Amino acid sequence: MSACDCATGQLQPVDQAIAALLAQAPPLPAVEQVSIHDCAGRVLAEVAHAPRPMPAWDNSAMDGYALRAADLPAEGGWLPLAGRVAAGDTRGQRLRAGHASRIFTGAPLPHGADTVVAQEQARVEGDRVWLEGAPLGNHVRRRGEEFSAGDPLLAAGQRLRPQDVGLLASLGIANVPVYRPLRVALLSSGNELRDPGEELAPGQIYNANYFSLSALLRGWGCEVDDGGVLADELLASRDALSVVAAEWDLIMTSGGVSVGEEDHLKQAVRDLGQLHLWRLAIQPGKPFAFGYVAGTPWLGLPGNPMAALLTAMVVARPFILRAQGREQILPQTVPVAAGFDWPKANRRRQYLRANLRYAEGGLCAVPVTRQGSAMLTGACLAEGLIIVEVNRTLREGETVEFLPFSELLS
Template sequence: MSACGCDTHGLRPVDEAITALLERVPAAPQVESLPLAQILGRVLAEEVRAPSDVPAWDNSAMDGYALRAADVPAQGGWLPLAGRIAAGDAALEPLPGGHLVRIFTGAPLPPGADTVVPQEVCKVEPERVWVPALDIGANVRRQGEELLAGTPVLAAGQRMRPQELGLLASLGYARVAVYQSLRVGLLSSGDELREPGEELAPGQLYNANRYSLLGVLSSLGLQVTDYGVMADDLAVTRDTLARAAAEQDVVMTSGGVSVGEEDHLKQAVRELGELHLWRLAIQPGKPLAFGEIHGTPWLGLPGNPAAALITALVVARPFLLSAQGCREVVPQPLRLPAGFAWRKRNVRRQYLRARLETVDGELRVCLHPRQGSAMLTSACWADGLALVECNHTLEEGESVEYLPFSSLLN
């Protein structure tokens, strides 16, 4: 993402804030060895190398017939059938000269064979097969063509996806070393918050952030402890934060970091530790804060639901993944034509809820009409975020940076 490069009226630019957070990432959690079935979403703690060649032997890339290419006349011809090799067979017997063998996908080539002819181009009789001429080596997977023994295949710091699990299994790894899940304590702030299902009195709200943030943290593979809602009281806030900081690797809160008289979080953090950062040049989400509570990192997200969700994905996510041991933590946005015009200059970088739509045959980034910081309906409609830099405008059709949710929610 590009730097803002403009006057942010004393607000910390987003990229600068992310860099500041990453500079204070604590040491990665301890390492444990786990079976493959338990490591989806976990972070690899040690480099993995291929223990042997992949494939381990020359094998057939399809169902057909294995032969020596030199035994086939230039115009094609009939060769006698000398046997059958299925996947799992050893194929120890050499191929007799001038013959071919029936072979199946993945089966090893017999000694002497160098080419496989697809079955669909052959004519088959009980004891012989007509085959066309083929270039030597056609339809053969050569030993070591994917990996040679000792080749690095996965680096420490990679998060394990289904494809990494499959690769590890194909190499014969039953267990690997991964970092333990980062422990995150989640708290909500506000006397007005109630749980879904409870009756609301005038002025009360359902606690949406509790569930959207639980979803974000769970999608990152983190171990979450929910400490519930803190009352708007300095002593209660201080005691709850201290307990969470003593029990967790990171503390995350939502609400209570604005400038209201009942917002006690920043003061409690100052009394228990240190406040490193407050107020970003981001919309929505300006009152985001970051500090330490007795040495434990604290992320203070805004209280408005859309602002809490977006700052969790844009600012908190890189910090949390890095603290989990990940190497690549800042996603790269796509650049696509804008399906909208934006003529409102703002001193904050704007993250607009958007999705991709085809307009006049062209894929474009289109906006939801409602972008309020409390509105989650637009986030549910969207499949990503469009970025408009501070003090910039945008005309329809111009290139705009776009962050898909699919790159943020994993």
């Protein structure tokens, strides 16, 4: 990605911008060992292989009675009782031919047994049990049926979900190799910004961007530093960027990258490093920028709250996930029917906040009413985003791509 000529009016297509950002992704972060207690949400740095088969031995899937299938008539019958095996039993019991043994879920199958009949299908009288007929192997979990020793189970580069943590624990793994989280300095630009809880003077607004973006970054596994609010002046912007560039892995700002006389961030970045990308063919969020401040990557988001949130989710997210070692970084869309008409084409790709509804023939997507780039209420009312491509019009019933927020928030 070469330094941009920001004097041109050309808008960068969204997919090209994402690809250009990924080409600039930093090397994989350092690897650290963390306790199994603390690994949820972290990115696995090495393939997890099975140290042993699962199950490690044949065991019962039910509370019931273990037997040899050959000893029980197909229509069922009586067998004498011999023995009892509970979960955790290590005695290695052997089943006598022609007998049944009481067994519990997870207990190792007695040597010689090959079938289990559930207790609901049994009737005990004294020292014998009547059992319904059962096929060979009924309710038996075979050794290694889930996986064998040495099988690769979890891939490097995946974020550990609760089920992944449970699997690692089932393997007896106490410490997990994960990538170090990306450390992000988050700054906001604008003299008008105040923190929630402060009194507002005329012309002032609360700083929504810091709170939405920091929540987003933490949801992606980043460590976030509050870099504060930048004054709308070039010298202050340069000084603040210089400080955080020396201490953090990535700088993210909101506001200050448009074309107004009080938007100084682009020039501050040029003075301290390079500006590589500015202005995308996206709505909302056109004034998105990327560059380097003294060698540290910088992502400049728009100032309008919805535009900042959307460009972070759609454009910045793949770069940030890749910088943390994630392999799956692009969200999956769902093709659905448009539940609306869109008669006017746009030279920018549009992301409409929308909900899914059931209609005749299947799912359809319907935009919410509040679509302004400053309006977060639209995102709060919506389940995801309808993608309307450049220069496209829509008729109700035509297919569109729907991007669920669930694909963008982790």
